[in-house]
Amino acid sequence: MGCVQAKHSVNSPPRRPENLELETGYAEGENERQGIDRKQVLIEPVKAFKHEMDRNGSGKGTLAVAGSGGGGGGDESVLSRVEEKEKNNESLSKKIVLKKIAAEEYVDGWPKWLVDNVPKEALDVLAKKTADSYDKLAKVGHGAYSNVYKARDKDTGKIVALKKVRFDTSKPESVKFMAREIMMLGQLDHPNIIKLEGVVISRMQYSLYLVFEYMPSDMAKHIFHPTVKLTLPQVKCYMNQLLSGLRHCHGRGVLHRDIKPPNLLIGANGELKIADFGLASYFLPRPKKPMTNRVGTPWYRAPELILRSTDYGIGVDLWSAGCVLAEMLLGGAVMPGRTEIEELHMIYKLCGTPSEEFWTKMKLPASFKPFNQYKPRYQETFSALPASAISLLSTLLALDPVFRGCATSALQSDFFVSSPLPCHLSGLPKIDAVNEELTQAVDWRKYVLLIPEFKLTFILFP
Numbered sequence: 001m002g003c004v005q006a007k008h009s010v011n012s013p014p015r016r017p018e019n020l021e022l023e024t025g026y027a028e029g030e031n032e033r034q035g036i037d038r039k040q041v042l043i044e045p046v047k048a049f050k051h052e053m054d055r056n057g058s059g060k061g062t063l064a065v066a067g068s069g070g071g072g073g074g075d076e077s078v079l080s081r082v083e084e085k086e087k088n089n090e091s092l093s094k095k096i097v098l099k100k101i102a103a104e105e106y107v108d109g110w111p112k113w114l115v116d117n118v119p120k121e122a123l124d125v126l127a128k129k130t131a132d133s134y135d136k137l138a139k140v141g142h143g144a145y146s147n148v149y150k151a152r153d154k155d156t157g158k159i160v161a162l163k164k165v166r167f168d169t170s171k172p173e174s175v176k177f178m179a180r181e182i183m184m185l186g187q188l189d190h191p192n193i194i195k196l197e198g199v200v201i202s203r204m205q206y207s208l209y210l211v212f213e214y215m216p217s218d219m220a221k222h223i224f225h226p227t228v229k230l231t232l233p234q235v236k237c238y239m240n241q242l243l244s245g246l247r248h249c250h251g252r253g254v255l256h257r258d259i260k261p262p263n264l265l266i267g268a269n270g271e272l273k274i275a276d277f278g279l280a281s282y283f284l285p286r287p288k289k290p291m292t293n294r295v296g297t298p299w300y301r302a303p304e305l306i307l308r309s310t311d312y313g314i315g316v317d318l319w320s321a322g323c324v325l326a327e328m329l330l331g332g333a334v335m336p337g338r339t340e341i342e343e344l345h346m347i348y349k350l351c352g353t354p355s356e357e358f359w360t361k362m363k364l365p366a367s368f369k370p371f372n373q374y375k376p377r378y379q380e381t382f383s384a385l386p387a388s389a390i391s392l393l394s395t396l397l398a399l400d401p402v403f404r405g406c407a408t409s410a411l412q413s414d415f416f417v418s419s420p421l422p423c424h425l426s427g428l429p430k431i432d433a434v435n436e437e438l439t440q441a442v443d444w445r446k447y448v449l450l451i452p453e454f455k456l457t458f459i460l461f462p
Contacts, residue, residue: 074433114208117179122186127198131209134162134200141277146178150214159196163210177278178208184254184277192245194265194275212275216268217431220261228429230296232386235328236422238264241272242321247407249274250314256280259320260300261327270428283313283315298343299323299336303351303399306340309362315401318410322396329385329393345370351399352376358400388414 107115110123134151140161141148147161165178185196200209219238222228230238242264249256258279302319304312316433326334335350337343353373378394385393392415398404416422 037212045243053249109201111208113175114179114201117175118182118416122183123199125186126182127211129198129211131200131207134160136162139400146278159214161214162200163212165208165210178210180280181210181277184280186251187252189253190245190248191250192241192273193272194273200447202327209257215265215273215275217266218262219264219266219272219324219328221333222266222429223261224333226348229311229331230429231367231423232329232389233420233423234428235325236420237270237428238272238328239321240411240416240422242324243411245272245274246314246317247411249280250317250407253282254280254285255314257326259317261324264324266431270425284423298340299333300341301340302401303344303347303354304362304401306344306347307362307368311363312401313402314406318396318404318407319401321410322393322404322408325389325396326382326393329389330388346378347399348372348374350400351397354399361400386418388418391415 059223063263091338105112107120109128110120114123133154135154137150137152137159139147146165149164151160151162152158153160182196182199185194195213196210197213198211200211204270222230242259245258246256256274256277256279258276259274261272263276265275267273268348298306298322300323302312304318305316323334335346337346348370352375353370359369376394377395378390382390382393392410392413395413396404396410
C-alpha cells in the first residue's frame with residue numbers, strides 16, 4: 001500500500017449532556033436564591049394556627065397532643081411533623097420523576113447523551129456492564145479527563161483496565177474526547193492498537209468507564225528506566241510494531257495526534273499497542289474547516305503544530321514516531337523543551353531552519369521566523385548510531401512534513417532489513433511484578449530528570 005498524504009476534516013462537536021431537572025419544578029437551593037427562609041415559611045402557619053386555637057380556648061389540649069410535652073414545644077413538634085410529611089412526599093416525587101427521567105434518557109439501555117454523540121451501531125458491538133461487575137485493584141494512570149484503574153471482572157476473573165471518563169464537569173470537551181475514542185477504536189482492529197472491549201454505564205449519574213485489555217507497562221517506563229537500556233534489535237522490533245499500527249490508522253483515515261511513550265502500551269509478551277485516541281481525528285483530502293493545532297505533547301509535537309498551522313496531515317504522527325525512535329535509541333529525551341519556544345529552538349538546531357518555500361507553503365506568519373540560521377545536524381547528533389538509523393531519523397524528523405513519507409515507506413527503510421535484524425517478541429524486555437509496581441509509582445516526566453542519560457540532551461542542545 002502506498003503513502004497517503006491527506007488532511008483532516010473536523011466534525012461538528014458533540015453536544016454536552018443536558019442537566020437533569022425535576023419536573024416538579026423544585027430545584028434545591030431555589031428558595032435561597034429567591035431570598036426565602038424555608039423554615040420560616042413552615043413556622044408562620046403553625047404559629048397562626050396555635051394563636052387561633054388558644055383564642056378559642058381549645059389550643060392547649062390540641063397542641064399537647066400534637067407535641068409530646070405540650071407547652072412551648074408544640075411549635076417545633078408540629079413543624080417536625082409537617083417537615084417529615086413534606087420530606088416523604090418530596091422523596092416519593094423525586095423517585096417517580098427520576099424513574100421517568102431514567103426511562104426517557106436511555107435508548108435500548110444506552111444513555112441518550114451517549115447515543116447522541118456516538119452512532120448506536122458502534123455501541124451495539126461493545127459489551128455493556130455495570131460498575132459493580134468489577135473489583136478495582138489499583139489506580140494505574142490519570143489524565144485531564146480520566147482516571148485508569150486495574151480491575152478484575154467478577155464473572156470471568158479477567159484483569160482489565162477501566163478508564164473512568166470525567167464528563168460531569170463544566171468542560172464539554174471531556175464528552176467529545178470520550179465519544180471520539182469510542183468511535184475511533186470501533187473502526188480500528190489491529191494487533192498493535194489497543195482494543196476497546198466494553199462500556200460500563202451508570203443510570204443515575206453521568207459517569208462512564210471504558211473497558212480495555214490490560215497492559216502492564218508502557219514505552220516511557222522502558223526509555224526512562226534507570227537500568228533498562230534497549231538494544232538495537234529490540235528498538236527495531238518496537239518501532240516495527242509502532243509503524244504497523246500507524247499504517248493501519250492512516251489507512252482508515254485516522255490521525256492519532258498524540259503519539260508519545262506513555263501512550264504506547266507494552267504487554268506482558270512484549271507486544272506494543274497504540275492507546276489513548278482521545279485527541280484522534282478523521283482526515284480527508286480537502287478539509288472543510290481549519291483543524292486545531294493544540295494537540296500533542298510539546299516534546300513530540302511536530303514543528304507545523306507549534307507554528308500554529310491548521311493545515312496538516314499524517315506527518316504529525318510520523319514526526320512523533322521519529323521522536324520516540326530517537327529516545328529509544330539514545331535512552332533519554334532528545335528535545336525536552338520546557339516551553340514551545342524552547343522546543344522550537346531545539347528542533348531548529350537539529351533539523352535546521354526552514355526555507356522560504358516552507359514558510360510560504362505552510363502559510364505561516366513571518367513573525368515566526370527564527371533570527372538565527374542553523375544547518376541540519378542529524379549526523380553529528382546521532383553519530384553513535386548506524387547509518388540506517390540516522391537515515392530513518394532524518395526522514396521522520398524532516399522539517400517539511402512532505403519529506404517524512406508515510407508509515408509504509410518507513411517500514412520499507414533499510415533500518416529494518418540491515419543487521420542486526422529486529423528481534424522476536426520473546427527477545428524483548430520482560431515485565432515482572434516488581435518492575436510493574438516500581439514503574440506504576442513513578443511519574444515519567446519527573447523521573448526523566450533523575451536519569452544520567454537525560455543530561456545528554458543538554459550536551460546536544462546547550
